[in-house]
Amino acid sequence: MPLAILLAFGAGPIPALGTFGLGLATAIVLSCEVIGLAWYLQRASWFKRFGSILKIDRPQREPIRALLALGLPMAFAWEMEGGLFFVVALLMGRIGGDWAAAHQIAISVASVAFMVPLGLAQAVTVRVGHARGAEDIVGVRRAGVTGLMLALATQTFSAAVMLIFAAQLTRLYAPGAEQLVPLAVQLMFLAGIFQMSDGIQVVAAGALRGLKDTQLPMYITALSYWGIGFPLAWGLGFGTGLGAPGLWIGFIAGLTMAAILLNWRFVVMLRRVWRHGAGERSDRIAVAAPPCSLQRRKGARGGPGSMSWARPAHQSGPWRSRNGPARPVL
Known part of the structure; x- marks a missing residue:
C-alpha cells in the first residue's frame, strides 16, 4: 500500500x-x-x-495427469464465476457511465469482504483433506460444518456493514461524486444480500476440493452462473427495464443456486465417506479380531469343567487368545 x-x-x-x-x-x-x-x-x-x-526433475506423466484431472475442473469453476462478473461489468457500460462507476465501487467493496470466506475456504480444504487422509470421518464433517458456520457469521457482519455504511463507503471511493451515491447504495444493498450466498458457496467448494471432488462442482458452477444467473441478469437488466439492479439480481440468483447445490453435494459426499469408512472399519475388525467362542474343555490342566477361549471349528489359521497362544479344544 x-x-x-x-x-x-x-x-x-x-x-x-x-x-x-x-x-x-x-x-x-x-x-x-x-x-x-x-x-x-x-x-x-x-x-x-x-x-x-532449484532442482528440476524429469516430467512424470502420472503425477501431471492426476494434477490436471484435479486442477482443471477447479480452474474451470473459477472461470465460470469470474466470467459472469466480467461480462456483467461489460454490460454495465451499455446502461451508462455512472452505473458502471457505481458497479465498480460496489463490486470492489464486495471483493474485499469476499477475502474472508476465501481464506476460510482454503483452510477448510486443508483440514478436510487432512481428516480424510487420516480416515477421520468425524473430522471431515467438523471441518466442513465449522467453515460454513464461520463463513455465515463473517458474511453476516460484512452484509451489515454494507447496508449501514453504503453511502460512506461510496464517498471514500469517489469523493465529490455525489451523483454516484444513490446508485452505488442500491448496488451495495444487493451486494449485502448475496454476501451469505457468496461465502457459503466458496467454503462448500473448498470442502469438496478437500475430498478431491471437483468434476461435479464444475458442472454445478456452470449451471448456476451461466444457466441461471446470466439469463436472469440479462432478462431483468434489459428485458424488464430494471437496468443495473436487474443485472445484480442475476448475481444473487447464481450465487444462491451455487451455494444450495454445492452444500447438497457436500452432504452427499459426507454420506459416501461415512458409508465407505464404516465398511472399512467392519472389514478391519473382522480381520484383526476374528470371532472366538468360550467353550468348555474337558480334561485340561485347569481341571474338569474349566473354561478357555477357542476358535470355532469352521475357522482355521494362526490366532491368539487373551492369555497367549490358544490350545486345541480337547
Missing part, C-alpha cells in the same frame, strides 16, 4: 505516475512475494526433505 501511494501520487524526486504507478506497485509487490517465498523454502529446515526448489 505505501508503495502504491508513493508511485501513484509521487513524493520528492519520484514523479506521480497515476494509475500506471498503481499497476507498477502491484507488479513489484507480487515479484517480491515470489522471490521471498522461494528464498524461504530454500532455507527452511522442514522443507529440506523435499529437495531443493
Whole structure:
C-alpha cells in the first residue's frame, strides 16, 4: 500500500505516475512475494526433505495427469464465476457511465469482504483433506460444518456493514461524486444480500476440493452462473427495464443456486465417506479380531469343567487368545 501511494501520487524526486504507478506497485509487490517465498523454502529446515526448489526433475506423466484431472475442473469453476462478473461489468457500460462507476465501487467493496470466506475456504480444504487422509470421518464433517458456520457469521457482519455504511463507503471511493451515491447504495444493498450466498458457496467448494471432488462442482458452477444467473441478469437488466439492479439480481440468483447445490453435494459426499469408512472399519475388525467362542474343555490342566477361549471349528489359521497362544479344544 505505501508503495502504491508513493508511485501513484509521487513524493520528492519520484514523479506521480497515476494509475500506471498503481499497476507498477502491484507488479513489484507480487515479484517480491515470489522471490521471498522461494528464498524461504530454500532455507527452511522442514522443507529440506523435499529437495531443493532449484532442482528440476524429469516430467512424470502420472503425477501431471492426476494434477490436471484435479486442477482443471477447479480452474474451470473459477472461470465460470469470474466470467459472469466480467461480462456483467461489460454490460454495465451499455446502461451508462455512472452505473458502471457505481458497479465498480460496489463490486470492489464486495471483493474485499469476499477475502474472508476465501481464506476460510482454503483452510477448510486443508483440514478436510487432512481428516480424510487420516480416515477421520468425524473430522471431515467438523471441518466442513465449522467453515460454513464461520463463513455465515463473517458474511453476516460484512452484509451489515454494507447496508449501514453504503453511502460512506461510496464517498471514500469517489469523493465529490455525489451523483454516484444513490446508485452505488442500491448496488451495495444487493451486494449485502448475496454476501451469505457468496461465502457459503466458496467454503462448500473448498470442502469438496478437500475430498478431491471437483468434476461435479464444475458442472454445478456452470449451471448456476451461466444457466441461471446470466439469463436472469440479462432478462431483468434489459428485458424488464430494471437496468443495473436487474443485472445484480442475476448475481444473487447464481450465487444462491451455487451455494444450495454445492452444500447438497457436500452432504452427499459426507454420506459416501461415512458409508465407505464404516465398511472399512467392519472389514478391519473382522480381520484383526476374528470371532472366538468360550467353550468348555474337558480334561485340561485347569481341571474338569474349566473354561478357555477357542476358535470355532469352521475357522482355521494362526490366532491368539487373551492369555497367549490358544490350545486345541480337547
